Amino acid sequence: MSALTIEHGCARATEQLVPVICKLVDISTETSDVKAFRVQTLDGQRPFDCSPGQTAMLSVIPYGECMFCVSAQGEDYLEFTVKRVGYVTEQLHALTLGDTVGLRGPYGNWFPTEGLKGKDVLFVGGGIGLAPLRALLTYLLDHRESYGRIDLVYSGSTRDDLLFLDDIFHVWPKQPDVHMHTSVYRESADWSGEVSYTAPYLEKLAFSPEGRVAVLCGGPSLFRTCLASLLKLGFDPGSIITTLEMRMKCGIGKCGRCNVGSKYICLDGPVFTMAELEDLPWSAD
Ligand code: FES
Known part of the structure; x- marks a missing residue:
């Protein structure tokens, strides 16, 4: 099989470094220590476009921020599936619908969706x-x-x-x-x-x-x-x-x-x- 080509060293635009304030529009409990959080900008938009495998920095104001992969996205939301493993994730798990978080990204490269074609x-x-x-x-x-x-x-x-x-x-x-x-x-x-x-x-x-x-x-x-x-x-x-x-x-x-x-x-x-x-x-x- 021909070698897969993965993009590396993806550039970051200045706007990716500035958090966007978002609201939690859906929270679902997956397991006893994992929840999925759906976020949307305050005017109801998807915070940014991203490719599968990319990550974003989610801020739980004023407790701190953590990097998470985007586990799903829709036309008007991004979703993060987060395990409660420390202080910031504990604070995130305590949030409820309508609460706000900061979000910046996307960061990193992505899975080679082109190279996987036909496989x-x-x-x-x-x-x-x-x-x-x-x-x-x-x-x-x-x-x-x-x-x-x-x-x-x-x-x-x-x-x-x-x-x-x-x-x-x-x-x-x-x-x-x-x-x-x-x-x-x-x-x-x-x-x-x-x-x-x-x-x-x-x-x-x-x-x-x-x-x-x-x-x-x-x-x-x-x-x-x-x-x-x-x-x-x-x-x-x-x-x-x-x-x-x-x-x-x-x-x-x-x-x-x-x-x-x-x-x-x-x-x-x-x-x-x-x-x-x-x-x-x-x-x-
Ligand atoms: S240098 Fe900070 S995460 Fe890579």
């Missing part, structure tokens, strides 16, 4: 890792005729830890040639599907790398084991894509907290192929 796409993720994958998956569904078969291998500890249940079980499987493979790690009375860690499940499903690109996103353990499984199945590192958006802090090359060797994830990424990361002093931890 089968295998999404592999766990837990909150489905948030950035969802942005790309829904883009492919919106342009269904340009892409091949779509598979999602997704897992969580239990059913209660899975995000976007309606999409996974009802919306996406109804789309042409879209296949869901969901597993949980622990058996429970409310789960009759696959009980397995993600990597062994991936190997059991035995996807062929022929004409297929894998997009992988998850925590360190899932990432390491699934990457090993993909390589075992014969995937070339140049046909495995990931995003390191969780490592972006300032997003504009100033804080120095995201560099891997000569690259800054915020300036060069966050989307890379594994072939590109192989040359960098990088680890999944």
Whole structure:
């Protein structure tokens, strides 16, 4: 398969550095510690255009700001799916409909939607890792005729830890040639599907790398084991894509907290192929 080309070093316009005040127009609870926030400008517009995989800095005034990937977008909104993991995200989770936040962006590069044309796409993720994958998956569904078969291998500890249940079980499987493979790690009375860690499940499903690109996103353990499984199945590192958006802090090359060797994830990424990361002093931890 010809190598995927990913845009790097995307320029930032001045207006991307100035927060726009937005309001929360929808808040949905995904799990006990994950909520999805839909934001819109005060005059009802989408705050800015962005491509799947791009991120934005969301400010919870006056508590602080964090970088998040855009997990969905519509004509008049952007959506962020956020896990409660610290002070700012705790304050964000405490907000209610109509509350305001600051938003600036978009930042970073994006998944190679052009390079994926005509290919089968295998999404592999766990837990909150489905948030950035969802942005790309829904883009492919919106342009269904340009892409091949779509598979999602997704897992969580239990059913209660899975995000976007309606999409996974009802919306996406109804789309042409879209296949869901969901597993949980622990058996429970409310789960009759696959009980397995993600990597062994991936190997059991035995996807062929022929004409297929894998997009992988998850925590360190899932990432390491699934990457090993993909390589075992014969995937070339140049046909495995990931995003390191969780490592972006300032997003504009100033804080120095995201560099891997000569690259800054915020300036060069966050989307890379594994072939590109192989040359960098990088680890999944
Ligand atoms: S996130 Fe600050 S330099 Fe990259």
